[in-house]
Amino acid sequence: MTNEQILQNIETHYIPLTEACKTELIKSSKVLFISDKDTIIVNEGDYADKSYFIAKGVARAYYLKDGKDVTDWFAFENDFICSINSFFMDIPSPHYIEVLEESVLLEISRDNVSFLSEKYIDFDRLNKMVIIKTMLQQQHRIVSLQFETALQKYHNLLKTRPDITQRVPLTHIASYLGITLETLSRIRNPKY
Amino acid sequence: MTNEQILQNIETHYIPLTEACKTELIKSSKVLFISDKDTIIVNEGDYADKSYFIAKGVARAYYLKDGKDVTDWFAFENDFICSINSFFMDIPSPHYIEVLEESVLLEISRDNVSFLSEKYIDFDRLNKMVIIKTMLQQQHRIVSLQFETALQKYHNLLKTRPDITQRVPLTHIASYLGITLETLSRIRNPKY
């Protein structure tokens, strides 16, 4: 996967960028080729000042709640992911971020995001789009968590990500949906 | 309440703004003095392209879920509120926004937000701060909804807003917390 392909993906899924902006974006970011699944790219406690564009693969953000692994976020192809508290508030990360498949990521630091946003208005728009998209997804998730049954939440997830069960262990899907693995397993039984 | 006081509040709770920016912000926004509680300022179906800074009072965003009133958001003094889906995606609002006390609001349109963000870097920073603050609050709310008991959710709300029970009917607090009014009432009983 080349730099050009990655930029192409960003442009088709977000907005076109000027040549100058793209050149400087590549210069100020780093492509990570991660071959091992379950590679941890952010650890709890890190000052995680990097944001990652998933060019290929899947990643998840999770944290330990009373020692139990709770998935907070999945990022698939063309999504961005970061440790949201750490990135935006400059505090130690409560989250781990882990890659779940062989993946290609574009890594960019908060400082470089700021710098590019100041310099290129199209990058600033991209940046705002990513943040607003995240906010709207969270909004949707809040409604979902609050008023949907386990079954509805699972079906809705499948609607937006039909391939998720092939790519992500059920344990992570369960904790993401706020249900137990056992309940998820029962729900998946066709007799429901 | 004067324009100067409102601007002063914004500056102390967010960031200082240049004089030019403040002058133009006042010119491109409108102060609403709302004397009747329960005044609806955004209706379901509206293209709600306005954002409101609460200089004084309380407002809430709510929607009807199967005919039932569900509170999605409270905004108190120095908070911003808007119909998030409508404002950012330019679609008809699923939310109503209602004022719950005699209030003073500063109303600004999406177009004016864009314009001021382009023209004044300090306003752009303010705008980003508001969005990121919203995102982080939602993040916190997701964790809360997913793993806390009714009692914990209520206590946490009281910790950040001790005065909320004096200012907002319990029905709205209950639906905001994702619990029924009856459960909230039981939880509030000192024997818990």
Place this chain on the structure above:
DNA sequence: CGAAAATTTGATCGAAGTCAATCATTGTGG
């Protein structure tokens, strides 16, 4: 003051959690 709205209290029910035991799949070392 009295009607309407808000809140409390009580009794019952059900969705999903917990604990525990199996079953299935995967991947690694002999």
Place this chain on the structure above:
DNA sequence: CCACAATGATTGACTTCGATCAAATTTTCG
């Protein structure tokens, strides 16, 4: 390349928190 340990998923029995339905009580306000 198989065996078997480790991990992941399913199934079962039981429990619990909070929902629902219903009624009583308190508060608010014209």
